[in-house]
Structures are given as C-alpha cells and as structure tokens.
Amino acid sequence: MHYQKLEITRLGEQHLKTLRKFRDPKTVERIVKRIHKLDPGYPVKFCHVCGTHEWTVTHFGLRSMLPSNVQVIAGPGCPVCILPAAEIDTAIELALNGVTIATFGDVVRVPGSESSLAEARAQGGNVRVVYSISDAVRMAKEEQEKEFAFLGIGFETTAPSTANEVLKCRLENLSFLISHRLIPPAMEFLLGVGDLQIDGFIAPGHVSTIIGLEPYEIFPTAYNMPVIVAGFEPLDVLFAIYMALRQIKGGVSCLENEYQRAVNREGNIKALKLIDHVFDTIQGNWRGLGKLPDSALKLKNRFERWDARNKYDVEARKGRDILPGCKCHLVMIGKMKPVECTLFMRNCRPESPKGACMVSTEGTCRIWAKHGLDH
Numbered sequence: 138m139h140y141q142k143l144e145i146t147r148l149g150e151q152h153l154k155t156l157r158k159f160r161d162p163k164t165v166e167r168i169v170k171r172i173h174k175l176d177p178g179y180p181v182k183f184c185h186v187c188g189t190h191e192w193t194v195t196h197f198g199l200r201s202m203l204p205s206n207v208q209v210i211a212g213p214g215c216p217v218c219i220l221p222a223a224e225i226d227t228a229i230e231l232a233l234n235g236v237t238i239a240t241f242g243d244v245v246r247v248p249g250s251e252s253s254l255a256e257a258r259a260q261g262g263n264v265r266v267v268y269s270i271s272d273a274v275r276m277a278k279e280e281q282e283k284e285f286a287f288l289g290i291g292f293e294t295t296a297p298s299t300a301n302e303v304l305k306c307r308l309e310n311l312s313f314l315i316s317h318r319l320i321p322p323a324m325e326f327l328l329g330v331g332d333l334q335i336d337g338f339i340a341p342g343h344v345s346t347i348i349g350l351e352p353y354e355i356f357p358t359a360y361n362m363p364v365i366v367a368g369f370e371p372l373d374v375l376f377a378i379y380m381a382l383r384q385i386k387g388g389v390s391c392l393e394n395e396y397q398r399a400v401n402r403e404g405n406i407k408a409l410k411l412i413d414h415v416f417d418t419i420q421g422n423w424r425g426l427g428k429l430p431d432s433a434l435k436l437k438n439r440f441e442r443w444d445a446r447n448k449y450d451v452e453a454r455k456g457r458d459i460l461p462g463c464k465c466h467l468v469m470i471g472k473m474k475p476v477e478c479t480l481f482m483r484n485c486r487p488e489s490p491k492g493a494c495m496v497s498t499e500g501t502c503r504i505w506a507k508h509g510l511d512h
C-alpha cells in the first residue's frame with residue numbers, strides 16, 4: 138500500500154515536470170517568435186484531426202499567437218461526433234427491445250435520427266453508462282439473466298481494448314456493436330474536399346502511438362503534404378506548427394515526429410496485431426461525411442457470434458445525421474467555425490445540444506462553447 142502511494146506520487150511529479158516543460162512561458166514566447174519569422178506571406182492552413190488538439194489550441198488561445206496568414210482548422214477527430222445516426226438508431230432499437238446497451242457517457246447524448254439513447258432510457262430503454270469496456274464485461278458476468286451489448290466507438294487508440302475483450306469473451310449474454318473508425322482514411326478524404334486546400338497535417342499523437350508513422354507516409358509522398366505527428370501540450374502543437382512552416386519555407390514535404398517521447402516508427406506492434414486478429418477493415422460511414430473506403434473496423438467472421446448486429450439480426454438502415462440548421466458536417470471538416478453556425482450558443486448549447494459536435498468534450502462546438510477565447 139505504502140509502495141503504491143509512492144509510485145502514484147512519483148507519477149504525479151513526472152506528469153507535473155512534463156507539464157512545466159511543455160507549458161513553459163519563455164519557451165512559448167521563443168517558439169512563437171520563430172513561427173512569426175517563418176510567416177510565408179500568404180495564407181496557409183494546417184489541419185489537425187483530433188479533439189484533444191482542438192482543446193489545446195482553443196483552451197490555450199494558440200490561434201491568437203499565430204501570424205494572421207497561418208490558420209489551424211479542426212478535422213473529423215472527435216469519435217463521438219462522427220458516429221453516424223444510423224448506429225445510434227440501432228442501439229436505441231436494441232435498448233427498447235430488452236438488450237442493455239452499455240456505452241460511454243457522451244454517446245448516450247448524441248442525437249440519432251429521431252432521438253438519443255438518453256431519450257430511449259427515459260422511455261424505459263435499457264441504457265447504462267460505462268467508463269471502459271471492462272465495466273460492460275463485469276455487468277454481463279454479474280447479471281447473466283440479462284442480455285448486454287457494448288457499443289464500442291473510437292479510433293485506433295480504443296480499438297485494441299475492444300479487440301482484447303472480444304478475444305477473451307466467453308459470455309453468451311454479451312455482444313459488441315462495433316463502431317470503431319480509422320484516422321488516415323479520413324485525412325485522405327479531406328484532401329479530396331475541393332475548396333478546403335490544406336497545406337499540412339498535424340497528426341494525432343495518441344492514434345500514432347498505436348499505428349506508428351508508416352500510415353502517414355502516403356501524404357508527403359503522394360500528396361506533397363507535410364505531416365507532423367504531435368503531442369497535446371501547447372508547446373507540442375506550437376512546435377508542430379513551426380515544423381510544418383519550416384517545411385513550407387524550405388519547399389519540402391515530409392513526415393516528422395514531434396511526439397518522439399511517445400510515438401515510434403513501428404507503433405504498438407502488439408496492439409496492431411490484436412486489431413488485425415480480431416477485425417477486418419471495411420468501408421465506414423462517418424456522420425456528415427458519408428462512406429469512406431477502408432475506414433472502419435468489423436469483427437472477423439470467426440467472432441460473428443459476438444457481433445450484436447448478427448446476433449439480433451439488425452438490418453442496416455439509413456439515418457438522418459444532420460438535423461435542420463446544424464452545420465456539424467462543415468464544422469467537422471474545418472470549413473466552418475462553430476461561431477458561424479446560427480444556432481451556436483443560441484438554440485444549441487452544451488446542456489441542450491442540437492448536433493453531435495456540441496455533445497462530446499472532444500467536439501469542436503462544445504470546445505469553443507467552453508473555452509473559445511480566440512474566435
């Protein structure tokens with residue numbers, strides 16, 4: 138017990154050390170000066186694909202420190218925001234028909250086509266909030282008379298823990314509604330959005346701890362697009378912007394790793410093997426973006442008895458992703474700022490969201506509503 142306490146203290150100190158290092162005001166001042174020296178003299182646009190990056194950029198007011206020519210936009214990096222309404226509708230149907238849906242708190246509030254899981258729960262549906270997939274496993278073990286389905290969302294970061302539980306699962310009363318998505322295909326999609334004209338990517342650090350660097354190689358080689366893998370502290374993001382501007386100034390496009398303290402070239406081989414063993418990669422539907430090739434995970438045939446869609450014979454359906462007036466589909470690709478949506482902080486607020494981007498703490502509208510100082 139005493140030893141555990143010491144360990145926790147030591148971890149806390151290490152964390153504080155990292156925070157001090159990557160939030161040091163003098164270093165911020167120095168890097169911002171360097172960024173200004175690299176101002177290309179014409180507009181450039183860097184896109185990140187991560188709710189945590191958007192939080193850092195907005196919470197710390199980083200946009201206000203940049204030259205007016207340098208813009209940072211948010212891509213579809215919030216796993217709750219991109220969850221299609223049809224997949225919420227499926228979960229609602231199961232919840233109203235005797236299956237207990239176990240999922241994360243933010244997912245419960247996301248609008249489906251007509252209602253949310255929270256509304257289904259108010260109508261008597263079985264919906265429980267869990268902090269991790271192991272909570273769902275524990276519930277299913279403890280209440281074997283009930284049927285449970287875990288609605289698993291998230292990118293490459295959370296897919297390994299779902300894969301791990303699927304692999305271990307021997308429970309007849311627990312199945313999985315898999316809604317995992319993959320980040321690099323979404324980045325490729327953004328390059329095809331004609332008038333978006335991105336000049337570089339800031340790639341998500343946590344996804345990269347799993348997938349490594351190789352999946353990003355295509356961007357500099359095929360698209361001449363700088364990619365910087367970055368961490369989540371203010372200096373991580375500022376260094377990434379500096380590195381991308383340095384590439385533009387030097388007329389080169391390459392893949393650089395700002396987040397070397399956590400990301401290596403190979404990624405997490407064990408986690409990648411686990412994903413590969415449990416899932417197939419298929420075309421995936423993204424809320425507001427449509428179908429993207431090779432962007433979603435599906436349980437392999439050998440695990441189909443644990444696939445909730447098979448088990449309960451759920452039909453694929455068409456959902457209504459964007460409610461009238463909501464501009465999430467434009468916010469999620471960085472074409473519109475939340476403040477440009479006429480519903481922002483009027484009809485749509487964190488406590489009464491109209492669109493998925495206002496629900497999750499990783500959603501751009503929600504982040505701007507809570508922390509947006511540099512609109």
Ligand code: SF4
Nearest residue numbers: 464465478485492502
């Ligand atoms: Fe949608 Fe609300 Fe964001 Fe507008 S402010 S785009 S309605 S989530």
